Amino acid sequence: MTARDTAAVRRNRDADWDAWPVDAYLAENYRRVHPCDRGVIHHHSAFYRRFAPGTLARTLELGAGPNLYPLMLAAGASRRIDALEPGAASLAYLRRQLTQGPEDSWESFYALARALDPALPATLAEALTRVHPVHGDAAGLPDGRYDAASMNFVAESVTEDRAEFTALCDTFVRAVRPGGQLVAAFMERMPSYRIGSGPVWPACPVDAAALRAVFAPRTTALRISRLAKDRTLPEYGDTGILLLTAARPAA
Numbered sequence: 341m342t343a344r345d346t347a348a349v350r351r352n353r354d355a356d357w358d359a360w361p362v363d364a365y366l367a368e369n370y371r372r373v374h375p376c377d378r379g380v381i382h383h384h385s386a387f388y389r390r391f392a393p394g395t396l397a398r399t400l401e402l403g404a405g406p407n408l409y410p411l412m413l414a415a416g417a418s419r420r421i422d423a424l425e426p427g428a429a430s431l432a433y434l435r436r437q438l439t440q441g442p443e444d445s446w447e448s449f450y451a452l453a454r455a456l457d458p459a460l461p462a463t464l465a466e467a468l469t470r471v472h473p474v475h476g477d478a479a480g481l482p483d484g485r486y487d488a489a490s491m492n493f494v495a496e497s498v499t500e501d502r503a504e505f506t507a508l509c510d511t512f513v514r515a516v517r518p519g520g521q522l523v524a525a526f527m528e529r530m531p532s533y534r535i536g537s538g539p540v541w542p543a544c545p546v547d548a549a550a551l552r553a554v555f556a557p558r559t560t561a562l563r564i565s566r567l568a569k570d571r572t573l574p575e576y577g578d579t580g581i582l583l584l585t586a587a588r589p590a591a
């Protein structure tokens with residue numbers, strides 16, 4: 341038996357999400373458009389371009405954190421984007437971006453998003469007027485509220501417990517109405533990780549087979565693709581990024 345086998349499995353409630361290191365996380369991941377961001381943006385933009393502008397009444401970003409690019413990508417198709425986030429520091433950052441204007445570093449993300457989807461508003465600030473930060477976590481989500489839902493680096497990056505990972509994905513699927521649409525990104529095979537020199541955050545390594553096992557019984561039109569590991573990011577122990585689209589089966 342290894343030390344890892346005997347170590348206590350850290351569950352979602354065991355981490356202090358209020359203390360998420362927003363500045364360090366942005367510095368490591370989102371101060372410029374990394375190759376993996378470009379890949380996720382291309383994938384998610386194609387998802388949102390399936391819908392005519394403004395035809396999704398209400399959509400969800402589950403575990404939004406301080407990442408603005410999934411929110412801006414939704415702003416062409418969606419009239420209202422609920423950015424659900426349990427962490428106080430991330431929520432405060434999101435609210436500041438909306439009330440005081442987005443930091444300049446997000447403009448290059450928006451330029452790419454808008455080049456791919458001309459239905460996006462002329463400015464990032466205008467796109468963000470559709471975003472409503474909501475304090476809460478996956479457990480509080482009602483069944484079937486949303487036309488579409490997006491989740492980026494959350495279910496696999498917030499618990500070491502495989503059953504809890506599955507439950508988070510299940511909640512994500514059930515957040516949309518029957519026939520509602522899903523788009524997501526997951527770190528591939530990432531173990532628990534650090535941001536900078538901070539504490540270790542719990543994660544659950546998943547591969548495409550693990551995603552298929554969770555999503556195939558719960559969804560239709562499941563598509564999973566992969567981005568190569570991005571060597572311009574810090575070493576998080578991942579092997580790349582997995583991208584997913586699917587739909588909740590119609591009633």
Ligand SMILES: C[S@@+](CC[C@H](N)C(=O)[O-])C[C@H]1O[C@@H](n2cnc3c(N)ncnc32)[C@H](O)[C@@H]1O
Nearest residue numbers: 357403404405407427477478492493494497498
């Ligand atoms: C690795 S970060 C990803 C943030 C962001 N989605 C991104 O693309 O960078 C994980 C996020 O999930 C949030 N989170 C943790 N537990 C959660 C839960 N039970 N329900 C919803 N979000 C949760 C954290 O607060 C954090 O913002």
